[in-house]
Amino acid sequence: MKRIKILFLSGLLSISLSAQKNMISEGAESITIAELRYHMFYLASDELEGRQSGTIGYEKAVQYVVTQLRQAGLSPLCKNGNTTLSYYQEISIDKYSPGTNNTITIVKDSNRSTYGFEDNFIIVYGGPFETKELRGGLVFIGAGISEPEYGIDDYKNIDVKGKWVVMLENIPVNLRQKLPQQIYQKYLYFPESRKLLVQQAKDKGAVGIIIIPNDNHFKNWKTVAEQYRDFYTIPKTGQLLINTELPTVLIDSSMIEFLFTGQKYNPLKDFKPYKSFELKNCEFTFHKEYTLSTINTTNAIGLIEGSNPVLKNEYITLCAHLDHLGIQHGEVMNGADDNASGSVGVLEIAEALVKSKPERSIICILFAGEELFLIGSHYFTENPPVQIEDIIVNINLDMIGCSDTDIKALAPIGAGRITSKFKEIITKVNDMTQNLAINWAYADTSRYVNMSDHYPFHLKKIPAVFFFSGDNADIHMPTDDAEKIDYDFFQRSCSFVYEVIMELANSDGNLKE
Numbered sequence: 001m002k003r004i005k006i007l008f009l010s011g012l013l014s015i016s017l018s019a020q021k022n023m024i025s026e027g028a029e030s031i032t033i034a035e036l037r038y039h040m041f042y043l044a045s046d047e048l049e050g051r052q053s054g055t056i057g058y059e060k061a062v063q064y065v066v067t068q069l070r071q072a073g074l075s076p077l078c079k080n081g082n083t084t085l086s087y088y089q090e091i092s093i094d095k096y097s098p099g100t101n102n103t104i105t106i107v108k109d110s111n112r113s114t115y116g117f118e119d120n121f122i123i124v125y126g127g128p129f130e131t132k133e134l135r136g137g138l139v140f141i142g143a144g145i146s147e148p149e150y151g152i153d154d155y156k157n158i159d160v161k162g163k164w165v166v167m168l169e170n171i172p173v174n175l176r177q178k179l180p181q182q183i184y185q186k187y188l189y190f191p192e193s194r195k196l197l198v199q200q201a202k203d204k205g206a207v208g209i210i211i212i213p214n215d216n217h218f219k220n221w222k223t224v225a226e227q228y229r230d231f232y233t234i235p236k237t238g239q240l241l242i243n244t245e246l247p248t249v250l251i252d253s254s255m256i257e258f259l260f261t262g263q264k265y266n267p268l269k270d271f272k273p274y275k276s277f278e279l280k281n282c283e284f285t286f287h288k289e290y291t292l293s294t295i296n297t298t299n300a301i302g303l304i305e306g307s308n309p310v311l312k313n314e315y316i317t318l319c320a321h322l323d324h325l326g327i328q329h330g331e332v333m334n335g336a337d338d339n340a341s342g343s344v345g346v347l348e349i350a351e352a353l354v355k356s357k358p359e360r361s362i363i364c365i366l367f368a369g370e371e372l373f374l375i376g377s378h379y380f381t382e383n384p385p386v387q388i389e390d391i392i393v394n395i396n397l398d399m400i401g402c403s404d405t406d407i408k409a410l411a412p413i414g415a416g417r418i419t420s421k422f423k424e425i426i427t428k429v430n431d432m433t434q435n436l437a438i439n440w441a442y443a444d445t446s447r448y449v450n451m452s453d454h455y456p457f458h459l460k461k462i463p464a465v466f467f468f469s470g471d472n473a474d475i476h477m478p479t480d481d482a483e484k485i486d487y488d489f490f491q492r493s494c495s496f497v498y499e500v501i502m503e504l505a506n507s508d509g510n511l512k513e
Contacts, residue, residue, distance in 0.1 A: 099291060140166045426500055
């Protein structure tokens, strides 16, 4: 519509208005494709061995980004047990690794069958890790939804105390149609849905959860098993992302058939509406062993102090995760888009911001442990180097280097949860620069809203946006290499984020309201 109206104006006025568009600042223009490529080809190189937290490759990556932050003019901000400020925020992580004797034994009627760890079942949460064995009967509870006010309660007239509850991973279509959209959403997105389902089962007295996997997890069984092999917690804080207290397992089709043959309902074969029921003459014994070790790693943090004597006491955080998946099956998981792209973006945007002297202060963070369920960002928000209430906005960059994706644009994930002023600034910058397509469709409903390092900031009531350009076939594959990055799109993404941060840093008023 705007373009049509301009056609009716005089040529001179049309030229004047056009000149106001595509207003890329000098700071944004300092973010060049050449520098992005230079950083990318190092951080996504085989030399860094996939940047897995706690490894030599990750430490090399941290040293590199700290050198870049220091050379760009950022100041150290962290204290690690002494008065000397550092760019390194030290983190100690507890790692729980499975032992050699993890088994499940099912006794049904007079038949006994034992199943192997990762061949037949996957432990998606093993805690409390000190408990070696859990035994109990089994109750099938469908989707495990307890919303009696909407006429759905899978726990109605069924006793699950001291028993394992067996639940479907996906909500059946007939239940989706009955639930209001806002209630359905509660059960849809990990990890909030997982927390809710576990809490409901725990409140009813269950001892553990057995999940009937969806088709995607059946097809990618080995990948899922590898993803959940080890568990990571911050000492004295716990595994903040999931934080379940009940052991939870996925079971394969052979276990499902053994359990449900001859029962009232078979989740592999029956697609009719179900009713919860106790599996008769069944006992389920879960034996698990974990060994504890410690991983020492670091977040890298630098400060750009604001130029305004008052506003400099308010902080904008710009972050990305530096870690990736290491070496798997002999192949280096270089993680160019995921997430060397976000890390390189932070470096280049930080350099441009220093030159631009923003009024508010900006904390630039490269996180460890995102691939370990957001350990590094949870640690930061639990142990911030400034008062947490003084952090007014978070911008997270994760996978911003590719345009050939399911989104085909830059999406402001979580923008449905931010303040109106924050959203207005994103819109204003996009309108003024016309530099990049912004896809707002993912702002509210995307499953990604809980799955990157902005999420711990959201939990602390800090307005947070995760800029993300979408999934592609190379993510979490050894083919996610520096050559696959669309450097023109990448440069425009970084320039856009720089402009947004400058608007935030120099805006009047309260950005948290």
